[in-house]
Amino acid sequence: MTFSVEYVFLDDYLLIKGGPFRSRIPYKSITRITSTDKVLSGHRILSSRDALEIFNQYTFFGSTKISPQYKKNFLGEIKKRCSNATFED
Template sequence: MTISITLFVILAVFIIPLSLDKERTIIDTIIVLSLCVLSIGFILWSAFSIKYVFYQDHLFVKGGLFRSRIPYEEITRILTTKEIFTGYRLLSSKDGIEIYYKSSSLGSVKISPKDIEIFISEIKKRCPNVHFDK
C-alpha cells in the first residue's frame, strides 16, 4: 500500500506540472518522463529485490543498491518493530525486526523476513549471545 501511494505521488509530481506547462518542448517532455521512469524504477527495484542470505560468517541483507554485510559476532540485539518510517530499512512490510550491530553507521537495520520466527531461530543458532526483545 505504501509503495502504491509513493508511486502515485511521484507520478503526480512529474506529470501534473508537465501537463500544465504550455511552453514545454519535446526535450522537456523527454527529460521529465525519463526522470519519472527512473524514479519509479528505482523504488520498485529497491522494494522487490529485497533478500536476506545467511552465509557461514555473516548475514547479507540487500535491497536495490543498498546492501549490508553483517558479521554474526557484531550483532548485539534484535527486536520486533512496526516502525517503518525511520532509520536504515530494507523491508517490504510493516511487521519486521530491527538488527543492531556494532559496525553499523546508523546503529541498526530494519528488515522484514517472510517468516520472522524461522529467521530469528536461524539467528539464534548463529548468534547464541544476542539479546532478543519482543
C-alpha cells in the first residue's frame, strides 16, 4: 500500500497527513528536532529513510519521525515557528 504524506503549517500546530492518519503537533510542545536514519522505533509517518525526528511533549511514543521532500525548506519554516526548540543535524 502506498500513500502520500503532506505537512501543513497551520497557525498553532503542524498537521501531518499520511493516508488515513492525521497527527497534530502544537509548535509550543516541540522540544527538539534531529536528523535520523533510524526509522524502526517510535511513531512514524514517513516515506524515506532520510528523516527528521520531532520530539514533543504530547506524542505517546515520545517522538514522531517524518521525511519531508524538501527538508531544508521544512526546517527553515519550523524554526520560525518553534523558537523554544533545539535543532540537531
